[in-house]
Amino acid sequence: MPQVALHLEKLINLQEDHNHNNVPSMQSSKLAKRWKEYHGMNNWDGLLDPLDDNLRAEILRYGHFVETAYKSFEFDPSSPNYANSRFHKKNLFERCGLPNTGYKVTKYLRATSGIQLPSWVDKAPTWVGKQSSYIGYIAVCHNKEVIKRLGRRDIVVAYRGTTTCLEWLENFRATLTNLPISGHTKRCFEKSGAMVESGFLSLYNSSFPAKSPSLQEMVRREISRILQTYRGEHMSLTVTGHSLGAALATLTAYDIKAALPGLPVTVISFGGPRVGDRRFRRQLERQGTKVLRIVNSEDVITKVPGFVFDDEVASGGKVHVAGFPRWVQKRVEEAQWVYAEVGRELRLCSRNSPYLGNTNVATCHELNTYLHLVDGFISSTCPFRASAKRFLRR
Numbered sequence: 001m002p003q004v005a006l007h008l009e010k011l012i013n014l015q016e017d018h019n020h021n022n023v024p025s026m027q028s029s030k031l032a033k034r035w036k037e038y039h040g041m042n043n044w045d046g047l048l049d050p051l052d053d054n055l056r057a058e059i060l061r062y063g064h065f066v067e068t069a070y071k072s073f074e075f076d077p078s079s080p081n082y083a084n085s086r087f088h089k090k091n092l093f094e095r096c097g098l099p100n101t102g103y104k105v106t107k108y109l110r111a112t113s114g115i116q117l118p119s120w121v122d123k124a125p126t127w128v129g130k131q132s133s134y135i136g137y138i139a140v141c142h143n144k145e146v147i148k149r150l151g152r153r154d155i156v157v158a159y160r161g162t163t164t165c166l167e168w169l170e171n172f173r174a175t176l177t178n179l180p181i182s183g184h185t186k187r188c189f190e191k192s193g194a195m196v197e198s199g200f201l202s203l204y205n206s207s208f209p210a211k212s213p214s215l216q217e218m219v220r221r222e223i224s225r226i227l228q229t230y231r232g233e234h235m236s237l238t239v240t241g242h243s244l245g246a247a248l249a250t251l252t253a254y255d256i257k258a259a260l261p262g263l264p265v266t267v268i269s270f271g272g273p274r275v276g277d278r279r280f281r282r283q284l285e286r287q288g289t290k291v292l293r294i295v296n297s298e299d300v301i302t303k304v305p306g307f308v309f310d311d312e313v314a315s316g317g318k319v320h321v322a323g324f325p326r327w328v329q330k331r332v333e334e335a336q337w338v339y340a341e342v343g344r345e346l347r348l349c350s351r352n353s354p355y356l357g358n359t360n361v362a363t364c365h366e367l368n369t370y371l372h373l374v375d376g377f378i379s380s381t382c383p384f385r386a387s388a389k390r391f392l393r394r
Contacts (some may be wrong), residue, residue: 246272291343
């Protein structure tokens with residue numbers, strides 16, 4: 001259905017004619033010297049309010065990587081290439097308007113739904129039951145000058161948000177499920193009992209056909225290969241995504257940090273839903289994974305799934321929050337719907353932009369809106385630069 005594709009592209013609102021040659025500058029020598037601070041070593045203390053200009057540039061830079069995952073996706077259900085990348089990885093950035101990143105794409109990534117489809121789907125259009133789709137990519141910094149500016153060789157994993165029917169269905173599987181983990185951390189993690197959203201985990205570790213690699217396996221193998229290729233160098237991993245991609249970014253970061261505890265791992269996410277429970281949050285904190293969530297207070301996606309009863313922990317791991325009857329909390333806990341926010345939050349508000357006007361639910365969630373708000377935000381007492389007009393539809 002071409003109408004569906006056009007509608008999705010309108011919702012994403014990616015600005016095709018924006019000149020990405022003007023990628024945020026990283027010329028300041030502070031970035032190389034303080035990159036660990038900008039990537040969360042001190043949980044971004046003193047950098048968010050007011051928003052540090054170097055951090056702003058870093059957030060926007062990773063936002064462009066996410067935008068590329070959207071722009072390269074084939075939305076047209078009538079195309080034989082539907083749900084794949086429109087471009088070859090060798091010229092992905094150039095075709096998407098980012099010719100000077102200093103990064104090269106090394107791997108395209110696919111996410112697979114674990115939902116068991118009914119037999120009638122065989123008679124439906126192919127786009128209805130598309131189980132495995134291009135979700136993003138892995139790239140590594142290879143330009144010597146950019147490596148010098150960044151202060152290390154950076155690996156980026158970038159994820160787009162929801163596009164296919166089965167991805168939408170996975171989003172609605174909002175109950176929590178146990179998060180299995182392999183390797184040397186297995187026993188410790190099983191003892192913790194951490195849980196994450198069922199649908200997100202399904203997209204992360206399902207495979208189709210059965211012997212093909214899952215998203216989890218693809219990411220693990222490629223990150224390990226890159227680290228082996230550049231062994232001995234200062235390396236970092238930055239995982240970024242929007243919407244569903246933000247949730248997958250958090251799962252990816254946890255997974256890689258568990259397997260490679262010595263690697264600095266940071267998440268920069270845009271408009272992400274909740275991912276897991278309090279025990280999952282504690283695991284992220286203990287392993288040293290840094291998460292910066294960019295949140296538009298008008299974006300309903302950042303307020304789902306589940307409920308947050310948080311920060312007043314009683315004996316036995318129970319939680320009681322004033323204003324909520326205990327029986328309500330108990331029923332929510334039994335239904336596996338008690339979530340927790342993770343990491344550090346940069347909270348923005350679309351109402352503070354003098355250029356957005358009356359925004360609807362879809363506009364508040366769009367990646368372009370997030371990039372516009374990051375570009376314009378100054379501080380909580382001076383919320384927007386009047387000169388910030390970038391990323392808006394012309």
